[in-house]
Structure formats: C-alpha cells, structure tokens
Amino acid sequence: MHTLSEENYLKCIYRLWQDKGQKITPTAIAESLGNNPASVVDMIRKLTDKQLISYDKKKGVELTPQGQKDATLIVRRHRLWEVFLLEKLGYNWDEIHDIAEELEHIKDATLADRLDKFLGFPEYDPHGDPIPKANGKMAKRFSTTLADVKTGGSCLVVAVKDTTSQFLQYLVKLDINIGTKIQLIEKIPFDSSLVISINGNEHKTVSQKFGESLLIDM
Amino acid sequence: MHTLSEENYLKCIYRLWQDKGQKITPTAIAESLGNNPASVVDMIRKLTDKQLISYDKKKGVELTPQGQKDATLIVRRHRLWEVFLLEKLGYNWDEIHDIAEELEHIKDATLADRLDKFLGFPEYDPHGDPIPKANGKMAKRFSTTLADVKTGGSCLVVAVKDTTSQFLQYLVKLDINIGTKIQLIEKIPFDSSLVISINGNEHKTVSQKFGESLLIDM
C-alpha cells in the first residue's frame, strides 16, 4: 500500500479536486499541506510513477482512476472514524478531525466496512460531509454557502467547509450546529460582512470568510 | 511525544522486562524487533537522551520511571483496541493483534480513557493479558504455563503468551479458548511433548513449545 505521506498527498489532491474542480497546481498542494513546492514536485513524481496521479503543466495534477479509488477510501475511513469519535466516544465537534487524521491511515482490508456496519452505515459525518460507501459512491455534497443566500432569505446549516478547531469552536460559541436555522438579515457592502439571525435570535455580524465556510440548504 | 519507532522500542523493552525480569541486552531487543543490533544501539542512545531508559553494560537496559509510564500507556492502548476490535467490530482472535499494533500509536490525551469507558473498563484483553488502568496499575498477570502442570493435573486457560496468528489459529483448530479446561494426561520424556485432553475430549499431543505458550490457572 502507500506510505503515510503518499496518503496525505492523495487526500489533499482529492480535496482540492472536490473543492474547486479547477486546475491543481504544485503550489496549491504545497499551500494546502504547509509544505514547500519543491517537496511537492518530488512527491508528484513518486505518485506519477505509482500511477495514482497524472501531471501535465497545462492540466495540472489529476487523479487516475486508481488514485481516485485510493483517495476515496482514505476519505471514507476519515469520516467513519469521525462519526465513531463523536457518537461512541463522546468527543466534541472540534476535537475529532485531528484524531481522525491519524486513524484514517490504519491499514486493514475490512476495517472500514466493519466500522461502517458498527456505526449503522451513516450517510454523513459530523461535519456534514458525505461518507463514501464501500463502492465509492456517496450522498450529495452541498455546495451553497451562507454567503450565497439572498438578503432576507433563510437556510439550514448542513455542513462546514472548514474543519479547523478555531472555526468549529466559534460555531459552538455562536450556538450553530448541523441543522441550525439561519436568516440573512443584511449584507454590508463595504466588506461583505453578514448580519444574521441564528434560530430567530438577536442579530449578529459575521465575516464574509465565515459565510463562505458554512454550507447550507435553502 | 515520541515517534512511532521510539514507541515500538519502548514497548519491546517493556515486554522483555515483564517476560523475563532478566537483563535486557541490545541483542535481545534486536531479535525481538527483527532489527540489527547496530540499529538498536542507535535507539538506545536516543531513548537514553530522552531519559526514558538507562543503559549499563552490567545491568542491561532498564526503563526509567517516565519510560515505564509511557510504555504502560502504549500497552494500555494496544489492549483496549484489541478488546474493541474483537467485541465491537467482530474480528477474530488471531486478526486483532496487528491492527492494534497500529492503533496503539494514535496520540490523544483522552482517547484511551474514553475507549476504556466505552468498553466498560475491561480488566483483560482477548488474549488474557491484563489491561493497565489509567493510573498504571493492572490486574494480576498469569505466569504458570501448561508445561508447568503436573501429570494428571487439570487447569484452565487464562491467557496466551504468544500472539502470533500462527499460534492463535492453531488454538482455534484445537478448539482452545480463554476458559477452556485442559487435563495433562502424560509428558513424553524424550522431547517434553504433552498429551492433553481438551474439555474432556480425546487425547491429543502438543509440543513443549506449545505448552510454554499457554498460560493457565490451576
């Protein structure tokens, strides 16, 4: 199988691919992983040799069918472990990502499937991301953010785009969870800040960045 | 905290210490890990610098109080994960060791305690080894083996000293489990083979090595 590093690169490329659908450049990968672009070039060569990705200066980095399969499995494991940590071990929303980051690399042919069964075949992880099934398919991924809502409109929080504990802890503080109802009261033209009402409560102002990190369903 | 390699050395030293109580030499560690003695010497230096072990040519390798604490935690995590894999995910006896070998290195301050609670604070792991408590204490460890039983005597299997899948699969084949009753019918003087009766069934002959790998309670 793959090394820890290879798996992290694969997952990163997969995420960038899902997020943007745009051309994936070495620099983008480097930024995403906090690595040096030179290191990324090394790994691109390695993963290309292993036929997990292809790289073309025009098209950028792309996952091969095998690379997609492997990356999907890593994501599947990550999200299943997150469900386990939250539901079974009682961790908080903001604590599970980093631990799942380690657990996802445990190698065993049947582990993910057994865990999936044990957890009752969940469709979404605690952050609202769909969990790939054993066959690679997965439920719909949400893409509309709070920043896309029209003034006066209401929506439901269905997922988060950012899983850092800084963001998640902020959500806890604001009492926002998966399923929370948010109404967009006003957009401030100056800096695109958003004035919102959470569950019909008093108005609060959040940044544009915040709005873009919260996935919603209208 | 420690690297994967450091943790594996710590655990190995801990095991050798528990097993024999004798002097722990670089060669013994090398054999146990399947590494070259030269590599062991490197790591001894590293762990000594980190104040986890002490090394004296006369006394051999010894764990410092901190080293004991850290090693105990690794063993705790390993055995708790084994219980989880067997009881919750339905793995077989002989499949869990290698997976737990990876899971034991997951680093999180509260993970072991949460898992312990989730599993109902088990005292022993599926191989009959006592699980260290959060405070480092643990239940009695059995030390008498089937090879110590007197001819005609009976005993109960309480643990295995060998956790390789070769041995465990052999046990499955013989229908021996934790709690199985075994009577020693005869010892063959020539090669110390043992003629036994498992749960009162027909006589079977096992090797001395086999007898020494099965921990029992009289």
Place this chain on the structure above:
DNA sequence: ACGTTAAGTTAGTCTTGCCTAATTTTATTA
C-alpha cells in the same frame, strides 16, 4: 513585445531510522 514577478523545477542538504562491515569488548571453553 518586453521586463518583472510568480510559479515550477533542479540540485544539494538534513534528519530519522534502518542497514552492512569492521572493530572492540566480553564470555566461554579447551
């Protein structure tokens, strides 16, 4: 179109953790 900046790449280095080969130290035994 050309010069400047950004992106990508190459070359060389470092650390970790392992190795082999050679050497020194310790044990064993004739």
Place this chain on the structure above:
DNA sequence: TAATAAAATTAGGCAAGACTAACTTAACGT
C-alpha cells in the same frame, strides 16, 4: 590462560521525505 566465539559498538551508507537556494519557464501589466 590463551584461543575462540559471541556480543557490543563504531563508522559509513542508504532511502524517504522534508528543506533552502538557485535557476528556468510562464504569465502579466504597461
């Protein structure tokens, strides 16, 4: 006790995966 065997150690090296510095290629604004 000397000879030999075994164990421990040192020296040097290698692969993975990161880095910095330097160089090349691409992009972009005037």
